[in-house]
Amino acid sequence: MTISIDRQKDNHQRLQPNGWLRYFSFSLDHKVIGIQYMVCGFLFYLIGGTLASAIRIELASPMSDFLPRDVYNQFLTLHGTIMIFLWIVPVVNGAFGNYLIPFYVGARDMAFPRLNAVAFWLIPPSGLMLIASYFVEGAAQSGWTAYPPLSITTPQSGQIIWIISVLLLGGSSIFGGINFIATIIKLRRPGLKLMQLPMYCWAMLGTSLLVVLSTPVLAGTLILLSFDIVAHTGFFNPVLGGNVVVYQHLFWFYSHPAVYIMVLPAFGLVSEILPVHSRKPLFGYTTMVYSIMGIVVLGLVVWAHHMFTSGTPPWMRLFFTIATSFIAVPTGIKFFNWVATLWGGKISINSAMLFSCGFIINFVFGGITGVALAQVPFDIHVHDTYFVVAHFHYIVYGGTVFIIFSSIYHWFPKVTGKMLGEKLGIIHFAITFIGFNLCFAPQHWLGLNGMPRRVAEYDPQFQFVNQISSIGALLMAISTIPFLVNIFLSVRNGKDSGDNPWNALTPEWLTSSPPPVENWEGDAPLVVEPYGYGDSFSQKNKKI
Amino acid sequence: MLNKNIYLILIISCVFGISFWIGFNVNLLPAEASINAPIYDELFKILFVIGLIIFIGMTLAVIYSLFKFKRRKDEIGDGIALEGNLSLEIIWTLIPSIIVLIIGIYSYNIYDRMGGMKELNHSHEMMSSNNEKIWAGISQSSNNDIANNNLSVEVSAMQFAFLFNYPKGEFISGELHVPVNNKVSMRMESKDVIHAFWVPEFRIKQDIIPGQPTILNFTPTKIGKYPIICAELCGPYHGGMRASIIVEDESDYKDWFNKNKKTEVDL
Ligand code: HEM
Ligand SMILES: [Cu+2]
Ligand SMILES: [Cu+2]
Numbered sequence: 001m002t003i004s005i006d007r008q009k010d011n012h013q014r015l016q017p018n019g020w021l022r023y024f025s026f027s028l029d030h031k032v033i034g035i036q037y038m039v040c041g042f043l044f045y046l047i048g049g050t051l052a053s054a055i056r057i058e059l060a061s062p063m064s065d066f067l068p069r070d071v072y073n074q075f076l077t078l079h080g081t082i083m084i085f086l087w088i089v090p091v092v093n094g095a096f097g098n099y100l101i102p103f104y105v106g107a108r109d110m111a112f113p114r115l116n117a118v119a120f121w122l123i124p125p126s127g128l129m130l131i132a133s134y135f136v137e138g139a140a141q142s143g144w145t146a147y148p149p150l151s152i153t154t155p156q157s158g159q160i161i162w163i164i165s166v167l168l169l170g171g172s173s174i175f176g177g178i179n180f181i182a183t184i185i186k187l188r189r190p191g192l193k194l195m196q197l198p199m200y201c202w203a204m205l206g207t208s209l210l211v212v213l214s215t216p217v218l219a220g221t222l223i224l225l226s227f228d229i230v231a232h233t234g235f236f237n238p239v240l241g242g243n244v245v246v247y248q249h250l251f252w253f254y255s256h257p258a259v260y261i262m263v264l265p266a267f268g269l270v271s272e273i274l275p276v277h278s279r280k281p282l283f284g285y286t287t288m289v290y291s292i293m294g295i296v297v298l299g300l301v302v303w304a305h306h307m308f309t310s311g312t313p314p315w316m317r318l319f320f321t322i323a324t325s326f327i328a329v330p331t332g333i334k335f336f337n338w339v340a341t342l343w344g345g346k347i348s349i350n351s352a353m354l355f356s357c358g359f360i361i362n363f364v365f366g367g368i369t370g371v372a373l374a375q376v377p378f379d380i381h382v383h384d385t386y387f388v389v390a391h392f393h394y395i396v397y398g399g400t401v402f403i404i405f406s407s408i409y410h411w412f413p414k415v416t417g418k419m420l421g422e423k424l425g426i427i428h429f430a431i432t433f434i435g436f437n438l439c440f441a442p443q444h445w446l447g448l449n450g451m452p453r454r455v456a457e458y459d460p461q462f463q464f465v466n467q468i469s470s471i472g473a474l475l476m477a478i479s480t481i482p483f484l485v486n487i488f489l490s491v492r493n494g495k496d497s498g499d500n501p502w503n504a505l506t507p508e509w510l511t512s513s514p515p516p517v518e519n520w521e522g523d524a525p526l527v528v529e530p531y532g533y534g535d536s537f538s539q540k541n542k543k544i
Numbered sequence: 545m546l547n548k549n550i551y552l553i554l555i556i557s558c559v560f561g562i563s564f565w566i567g568f569n570v571n572l573l574p575a576e577a578s579i580n581a582p583i584y585d586e587l588f589k590i591l592f593v594i595g596l597i598i599f600i601g602m603t604l605a606v607i608y609s610l611f612k613f614k615r616r617k618d619e620i621g622d623g624i625a626l627e628g629n630l631s632l633e634i635i636w637t638l639i640p641s642i643i644v645l646i647i648g649i650y651s652y653n654i655y656d657r658m659g660g661m662k663e664l665n666h667s668h669e670m671m672s673s674n675n676e677k678i679w680a681g682i683s684q685s686s687n688n689d690i691a692n693n694n695l696s697v698e699v700s701a702m703q704f705a706f707l708f709n710y711p712k713g714e715f716i717s718g719e720l721h722v723p724v725n726n727k728v729s730m731r732m733e734s735k736d737v738i739h740a741f742w743v744p745e746f747r748i749k750q751d752i753i754p755g756q757p758t759i760l761n762f763t764p765t766k767i768g769k770y771p772i773i774c775a776e777l778c779g780p781y782h783g784g785m786r787a788s789i790i791v792e793d794e795s796d797y798k799d800w801f802n803k804n805k806k807t808e809v810d811l
Contacts, residue, residue: 064783064784069780069781069783070780072780073777073779073780073782141780142777143777147738147776147777149736149737149738149754150737150738150777150778150779153736153737154779238753238754238755238756239754239755241755242755243755243756244738244753244754244755244756245753245756278613278623279615279621279622279623280622280623280624280625280626281625281626281627282627283626283627283628283629284627284628284629284633285627285628286628287628287633287637309740309749309750309751309775310751310753311750311751311753311756311758314660314661317655317660318652318655318661321648321651321652322648325644325647325648326641326644328640328644329637329640329641329644332636332640333633333636333637333640335602336632336633336636337628337633339602339605339606339609340626340629340632342606342609342610342613343605343609343613344613344623344624344626345609345613345623345624346613346615346619346621346622346623347609347610347613347614347615348615349610349614349615353610357606357610360602360606361602361603361606364598364599364602364603365599368595368598368599369595371591371595371644371647372591372595375587375591375647375648375651375654375655376651376655376660377583377584377587377651377654377655377658377660378584378587378588378591378651380747380748380749380750381584381744381747381748381749383749383775384740384742384749384775384776385742385775444572445572448572448573448574448744449572449573449574449744450574450744450771450773452742452773452774452775452783453775453777454777454782454783455782455783456783457783457784458783459771531627532625533622533623533625534622534623534624534625534626
């Protein structure tokens with residue numbers, strides 16, 4: 001642990017360009033890589049959002065009149081794939097993980113900096129390739145789930161490019177996961193115990209375990225699927241004796257854990273944000289840790305709740321109902337603990353706080369519909385309808401994306417040394433919150449009353465509600481404008497934030513903002529009470 | 545202190561009251577047209593009420609904290625240094641566990657009443673000797689009072705249509721005609737990709753899978769014409785993949801059947 005700082009500086013200067021150019025380089029600095037993930041992910045978010053807007057324009061009228069039918073299916077496939085694999089997963093894991101984890105464990109970089117850079121640089125080419133497939137023979141059009149035999153019988157080039165692209169992104173995710181596990185377990189500053197780590201470390205540890213355990217299954221499945229497509233093997237092709245339901249089992253064995261890969265890191269981030277802005281310790285640290293691990297374990301054994309209508313035997317339906325319902329328990333604990341964290345605090349109502357509270361409200365809603373969906377008899381009616389679309393957008397957008405924005409408001413001063421504007425931030429929050437709920441709440445009703453998902457046309461009696469939903473989507477699109485303006489203004493001539501504008505205690509704030517290349521001048525501080533807020537704590541947090 | 549508790553009790557009873565009122569008065573579901581539907585709607589109402597209580601409660605707690613514990617302009621210092629409270633945490637582990645357990649048992653009961661746990665048997669003369677492995681769908685108990693007669697239909701799905709084969713009359717129809725209050729037993733298979741058979745008014749859905757027959761049983765209870773909707777993405781025209789189910793009274797059904805039948809059977 002006695003790395004000479006001066007030598008490191010030299011190394012960095014020799015290896016990497018300076019200034020903004022380093023963001024386009026094969027940088028080994030975890031902070032640069034984190035920002036690369038963030039910006040790259042946000043660009044893909046804009047593309048995915050454009051596709052979503054096209055989908056909502058199509059759905060503003062009952063006929064299929066805006067996009068050709070096959071293009072509509074390509075758009076919804078690309079939208080789902082981009083949002084999951086190129087925006088949510090890279091940003092909540094890659095961006096925040098890379099930026100924060102080394103600070104949290106008191107290290108100067110990740111355990112494997114080169115692997116880290118490789119993991120990032122896999123993303124832009126696979127993303128671009130995926131989008132380019134649209135211009136070849138048309139992109140994949142079997143949904144982000146790519147169920148065979150549809151994925152075997154639709155145009156091949158698009159589907160194959162989709163598979164290669166998802167395989168590379170999965171690889172990137174595995175590299176990242178290995179790196180996080182190694183960093184958290186092995187690179188902790190001497191004297192720092194696991195149970196003293198900020199909660200985001202635990203969230204990333206759990207997430208990375210899920211990544212490492214389940215992503216290889218997806219990779220294997222997609223490789224078999226690609227054999228079926230190009231080499232005419234019969235793993236999943238019923239014409240050749242294959243079994244299509246096996247694909248679904250394998251796919252969801254990854255993809256249910258994947259939903260936790262998208263949301264556990266957000267649980268971690270909100271656990272960092274709430275204590276700072278309500279000036280109170282995180283409520284129930286230990287139960288939070290156990291509930292993360294509980295979610296990880298349970299999350300691995302619930303996948304077939306996506307297949308209740310696929311023709312699964314009754315005992316299996318029952319088992320997965322019960323396992324899935326029980327995930328609500330550790331998840332619920334976390335939410336009660338967050339509300340208890342707010343309770344009795346001195347809450348600053350700022351953009352970061354508002355987005356975090358929006359997250360709690362939205363996620364609770366999505367969790368409740370989730371528990372309902374876990375009940376087989378309930379799910380049989382609404383499976384594959386707009387009810388499910390509403391459920392998972394409440395979780396993924398109302399939950400994770402809200403936390404991404406909350407985190408940007410919270411850590412922007414750390415990264416740039418500038419504050420973001422509060423007025424624009426609150427406008428951003430208001431439009432996003434209203435637009436989001438307007439867009440997705442009505443979709444529950446649509447699903448219950450007979451509108452299936454993934455359709456370009458629907459019955460005329462659903463038009464009014466679909467138009468409300470489309471207006472909500474329009475608001476969501478508009479809400480990115482104040483956000484981008486805010487970022488732009490702040491980067492141009494934002495107010496200086498100082499090193500620690502929030503008076504936070506977690507280690508990333510105990511250095512300059514933006515931090516030096518080696519994270520701290522001198523040794524890393526030993527923070528044993530990352531949430532030591534509250535009046536009686538002021539002296540407890542010793543920096544060594 | 546006493547005052548506070550009274551307020552708390554008042555608020556909690558309001559939340560319960562509102563949730564029950566909304567749960568039982570706001571109808572979010574389409575018409576009920578099979579014996580599954582009222583059972584489903586009962587489950588829906590219960591889940592809706594429980595969900596509303598939790599949602600409204602949590603939302604109120606968040607909004608209340610934001611107002612009550614808001615930092616005033618010139619205020620400095622921190623909140624209370626409260627790191628946790630084991631008994632509270634045990635309470636909010638146990639109570640949700642119990643709720644979830646009760647929901648689980650209750651929904652098992654609902655599923656059982658829908659016939660989901662019954663042995664599947666597709667009572668069909670032509671394949672009674674056939675031991676092929678058939679995967680689930682919902683099977684209505686055949687000893688049901690209303691459902692005395694059995695109608696067997698073979699459904700095949702293809703991009704982008706459903707075909708209904710009436711083996712007894714040896715004919716194929718694009719519309720599904722069924723007599724009201726009779727148990728209908730369908731054996732479904734797809735000719736190409738995965739489709740699904742969904743009738744929202746019946747609250748039933750089952751995937752139609754290539755290479756893997758599935759069974760779906762139901763008993764319609766209300767005369768009328770309902771949409772059959774494909775719910776599984778099956779290609780460009782997926783959104784247009786529709787058929788109709790026509791539930792009619794016994795004699796209308798017989799007329800229709802006799803008009804279409806190819807063989808000399810009588811109903
Ligand atoms: C309280 C916990 C949750 C429960 C009980 C739950 C339950 C379910 C169930 C049963 C389904 C299948 C519905 C169907 O297709 O018929 C489903 C779908 C889905 N859930 Fe959740 N869920 C929960 C939380 C989450 C979280 C945390 C995420 C993601 C961050 C998520 C994302 C999704 C997605 C993406 C789908 C749809 C996948 C697809 O078919 O494309 N859910 N959920
Ligand atoms: Cu799932
Ligand atoms: Cu279809």
